[in-house]
Amino acid sequence: MKRHLKILEHALSSLRRRKGKSLAIVVAFAFTIAVLASVLFLSHALRTDANLMLTEVPDLIVQRQIAGRHELIPVDYAEAIRDLPGVAEVRPRLWGYYYDALTKANYTFVGLAKQAEPDWPLLQGKVPSGPDECAVGAGVAEVRRLTLGDELSMIDANNIGRFFTVTGIFQPSSNLLTHDLVVMTEEDLASFFNFSEGRVTDLSVRVYNSEEIDKIAQKVKRLFPDTRPITRSEISRTYDAVFSWRSGMLLTVFFSALAAFCILAWDKATGLSSEERREIGILKAVGWDTADILLLKFWEGMALAMISFMVGLLAALVHVFAFGAPLLAAVIKGWSVLFPPFRLTPHIDFYQVSILAFLTVIPYVISTVVPSWKAAITDPDTIMRS
Amino acid sequence: MSYCRIFSCLLSVLACAIGGFFFWASAQVWGAESDLLPARREMVRRLQLTDLAIWTEARYARHPSQADLFTPFQEFPGAAEHFPSGSLLAPPPFNLTTRIQVHAKPGTNR
Numbered sequence: 194m195k196r197h198l199k200i201l202e203h204a205l206s207s208l209r210r211r212k213g214k215s216l217a218i219v220v221a222f223a224f225t226i227a228v229l230a231s232v233l234f235l236s237h238a239l240r241t242d243a244n245l246m247l248t249e250v251p252d253l254i255v256q257r258q259i260a261g262r263h264e265l266i267p268v269d270y271a272e273a274i275r276d277l278p279g280v281a282e283v284r285p286r287l288w289g290y291y292y293d294a295l296t297k298a299n300y301t302f303v304g305l306a307k308q309a310e311p312d313w314p315l316l317q318g319k320v321p322s323g324p325d326e327c328a329v330g331a332g333v334a335e336v337r338r339l340t341l342g343d344e345l346s347m348i349d350a351n352n353i354g355r356f357f358t359v360t361g362i363f364q365p366s367s368n369l370l371t372h373d374l375v376v377m378t379e380e381d382l383a384s385f386f387n388f389s390e391g392r393v394t395d396l397s398v399r400v401y402n403s404e405e406i407d408k409i410a411q412k413v414k415r416l417f418p419d420t421r422p423i424t425r426s427e428i429s430r431t432y433d434a435v436f437s438w439r440s441g442m443l444l445t446v447f448f449s450a451l452a453a454f455c456i457l458a459w460d461k462a463t464g465l466s467s468e469e470r471r472e473i474g475i476l477k478a479v480g481w482d483t484a485d486i487l488l489l490k491f492w493e494g495m496a497l498a499m500i501s502f503m504v505g506l507l508a509a510l511v512h513v514f515a516f517g518a519p520l521l522a523a524v525i526k527g528w529s530v531l532f533p534p535f536r537l538t539p540h541i542d543f544y545q546v547s548i549l550a551f552l553t554v555i556p557y558v559i560s561t562v563v564p565s566w567k568a569a570i571t572d573p574d575t576i577m578r579s
Numbered sequence: 580m581s582y583c584r585i586f587s588c589l590l591s592v593l594a595c596a597i598g599g600f601f602f603w604a605s606a607q608v609w610g611a612e613s614d615l616l617p618a619r620r621e622m623v624r625r626l627q628l629t630d631l632a633i634w635t636e637a638r639y640a641r642h643p644s645q646a647d648l649f650t651p652f653q654e655f656p657g658a659a660e661h662f663p664s665g666s667l668l669a670p671p672p673f674n675l676t677t678r679i680q681v682h683a684k685p686g687t688n689r
Contacts, residue, residue: 198583205582243631245616249624254645263647286627290638299635303626310625314618330632366615367622372632373641395645397627428629428644435643496586503593510600514607529636538611539604 197492200485204492207472219501221457226505226553227512228450233545234513235521240436241540242369244429251397252406254286254423255413265392270417274398277412279405285393287379289386291347296336298530300375304382317341318361321377328361332372332531345375350387357381368533398422446524454553458560470568477573486569487562494561498554506546514539 208215255274257266271283287304305320313320318341321327327345329337339345344356363371377385398413400406410422473486481489512518517535622628634640639647 201586202581202583205586209582239631239633245612246619246623246631247629249620250629251627254629256645258647261647263645284627290641299641301632301635301641303628305626313625314621332632363622367619369631369633370619370622370626370628373635374626374632376626423629423644431644432631499590500593503590503597507593507596507600510597510604514600514604525633529634529640531632531635533632538615539607541601541604 197488200488201492201496204489205496207489208493208496211468215497218457218497219504221453222497222501222553222557223505223508225450225454225457226502226549227508229447229454229553230506230509230546230549231512231518231521232446232450233549234509234541235518235535235537236436237542237545238513238537238540239535240432242538243432243436246370247425247428247432250425250428251284252400252403252425253398253410253413254428255396255398255417256421256423257395257417257419258421259419263395265388266395266420268391268393270420271396273416274396274413277409277416279401279409280398281401282399284397284399285379286395286397287382287388288394289382291375293337293347296530298333298336299373300333300531301373302382302385303374303376304379305376306379313361315364315367315371316361317364318359321357321360321381324378324381325355325357326360326377327357327381328363328374328376329359330363330371330374330531331365331368332533333375334359334362336531347385349385355385365534365536368536372533373531446521458556469565473565473568474573477569483566483569487566490562490565491558494558495554497561498557502550502554506549510539510541513537 255266255270257264257270268285271285274280275283284306289302291300291302292298293300307322311319311322316328318328329339329345333339333345337345339359339362341359341362343359345359346354346356349355357375357377361376363374382388398409400409406424406426410424413420413422476486476489477483512520513535514537517537522532522535629644630642632641
């Protein structure tokens with residue numbers, strides 16, 4: 194133990210002698226760790242939030258498709274689906290998209306059935322219950338500068354201006370779900386988009402036994418071949434895929450950071466500086482054996498890697514969970530005008546943290562020790578003369 | 580002060596900061612799961628929502644789980660962006676420069 198402490202002391206003093214280089218390595222290494230960890234933390238937190246929040250999505254969504262495109266579905270389909278054994282409830286869903294030329298933003302309109310409950314969680318104000326009333330997400334309220342009681346003007350499908358009184362604004366804590374929503378009564382939504390009589394956007398189906406969801410989906414498909422049933426597990430799988438490390442943007446960032454780390458490790462592995470070689474030669478000449486030198490280099494690498502890893506990890510935690518990942522959000526945002534600020538619940542996967550530590554610290558330490566071993570087994574006189 | 584002592588102090592400070600962050604994160608998760616999550620789930624149930632409101636630039640991005648079969652998400656579920664430039668170009672400015680206020684005439688609804 195004492196020998197290790199003495200060698201560590203020497204390793205740290207040697208790092209201090211090369212403080213410029215050591216600091217550069219710590220900065221580059223910590224930055225790489227921070228980028229990798231930020232991507233992993235953000236994607237894991239989003240995926241976990243999605244999976245936790247979306248447990249209440251309908252068991253089955255039945256869409257109608259014509260020529261491979263989504264089409265409004267006749268509400269009569271609901272009656273036939275309701276008669277299928279195992280189906281508890283079928284509810285028509287009315288929703289759609291609206292491009293607001295004023296703010297160049299896309300809103301999502303959702304229609305509310307009349308029997309909607311009056312008191313809502315995460316809503317400031319009240320839900321729209323009458324004609325020309327609406328509740329909006331925090332993003333819509335922000336870009337249109339709306340407060341409770343204001344009027345939201347929009348152009349309907351007949352190119353006529355419509356005014357909706359804002360009766361409610363969804364709280365920012367529900368932003369991940371409601372940021373771009375404009376909620377109004379189903380009648381208002383149908384008339385705004387000029388829906389044909391008896392047509393709705395799609396149908397949501399609740400099934401008594403969750404084991405039978407796939408079976409019911411098959412029966413719906415058989416009954417109405419022009420429909421596309423989407424099960425809850427498919428929705429969950431979509432989010433797993435979108436936020437997994439394989440997804441396009443995350444993969445790009447991940448591999449860029451990994452490539453930067455590989456270059457750093459490769460630079461270390463391909464050789465020592467002449468000063469480092471000279472130091473190894475002198476240590477050998479004064480009586481250090483090869484094992485001591487390898488231990489010295491191991492502690493040098495370990496000290497740098499541990500400091501870098503911890504600084505990088507801390508930076509990633511603060512970046513993602515304290516500041517809402519502003520650097521990554523700029524990349525993820527794309528063309529979205531309405532983009533919710535990431536105030537994510539800090540779900541941290543310790544397995545990911547340990548994998549990240551294993552994949553970065555160990556290769557770096559190895560890349561420090563291997564070239565030193567090559568120099569340490571060479572004759573000290575040859576090393577110093579070279 | 581020896582270098583070992585400085586190094587161990589530095590490691591301890593960093594470990595405490597990370598440990599403290601993990602502790603804070605656990606408290607946040609616990610708080611969110613007991614307070615916020617039931618409210619969010621209730622919101623999903625009442626509005627019959629299926630997707631998160633993250634990307635609003637295209638319908639397949641707004642509702643990735645509901646997109647048509649021909650949209651990029653269905654062909655390649657990992658694609659967060661259909662147009663690669665979308666991740667690189669800055670979005671158009673959306674701040675309003677003027678605000679038009681419409682008031683109802685006294686004594687009428689409109």
